[in-house]
Amino acid sequence: MTSLILALYLLIFFCYIAVALFILFHIFRYSLKRSTAIFSASLFSLVFIVLMVTNFILFTRLPFSEITSSF
Amino acid sequence: MRYAFHRFHFTGQRENEEVIEVIHRHWLNITLQFLMLFFFTAVTLGVMFILPFFFPVLLGAYTVSLFHFVENTFFLCIWIFSFLIWIDYYFDVWIITNERIVNIEQKGLFNRYISELNFRNIQDVATVVEGIVPTMFNFGEVSVQTAAEQERFLFHMVPDPYRIKDIIMKLSEQTKGNLQ
The missing domain is CATH 2.30.29 (PH-domain like)
Structure with a gap:
């Protein structure tokens, strides 16, 4: 059960990364001004990385044994 | 390039x-779209700070980490969605x-x-x-x-x-x- 939860989380994790890469691709590919591209990409990446890292840390700290025992 | x-x-x-x-389209267009996101962000913040007062079980031994994980996931989704809205607004352009x-x-x-x-x-x-x-x-x-x-x-x-x-x-x- 724990390995299933972990696999599902990793799938969602990589979906987040894929969407973020698409967003960054669009920002760099289609921005009309380079300054806008750099600023928006930096802002997005910074907050996204912080949220992803904390999300991963919080996930690793989940008490899987208590959660799975309730099912 | x-x-x-x-x-x-x-x-x-x-x-x-x-x-x-x-x-670009008028700023009111993207503001109205972001209002919905602001609402969800406010709800998430409200849940984060107010709900534990009414349901102390959320601060229990193992529920608190699950609670924070879900909150963090919400913020992550809100952040991604806000940039998708911004991309749709900013890259719709007449030159x-x-x-x-x-x-x-x-x-x-x-x-x-x-x-x-x-x-x-x-x-x-x-x-x-x-x-x-x-x-x-x-x-x-x-x-x-x-x-x-x-x-x-x-x-x-x-x-x-x-x-x-x-x-x-x-x-x-x-x-x-x-x-x-």
Whole structure:
């Protein structure tokens, strides 16, 4: 059960990364001004990385044994 | 992709083509979309700080980490979604150059529609500002009648449509004057 939860989380994790890469691709590919591209990409990446890292840390700290025992 | 740091540049721009005006939809359009996100962010923050007072079990030994994980996931989704909204707004653009009008429509992440209109094909330009809110905030539609395959070019929900109409008319007259 724990390995299933972990696999599902990793799938969602990589979906987040894929969407973020698409967003960054669009920002760099289609921005009309380079300054806008750099600023928006930096802002997005910074907050996204912080949220992803904390999300991963919080996930690793989940008490899987208590959660799975309730099912 | 070579372009200066502060100057406008778009894909397909010609060698001596100069960008005169870059037009996005009025700021009210994206604000209304972000209001929904602000609401969800406020709800998430409210849940984060207020709910534990009513349900102390959320601060229990193992529920608190699950609670924080779910909250963090919500914030992550809100952040990603806000940038998807911004991309849809910012990359929907009308570019007026000294040669043509380029209409770029970004529909989601994987659909991009580009059309252009040369000034010599312009027959008529009309402006519509209809309603109390558009009048107060000075936004509306600019409709360009053309002799090209696409008969009508529409600027939807653009700020200061009268000024845009004047710019297009002036550039159209200049182009037709140069051709004669």
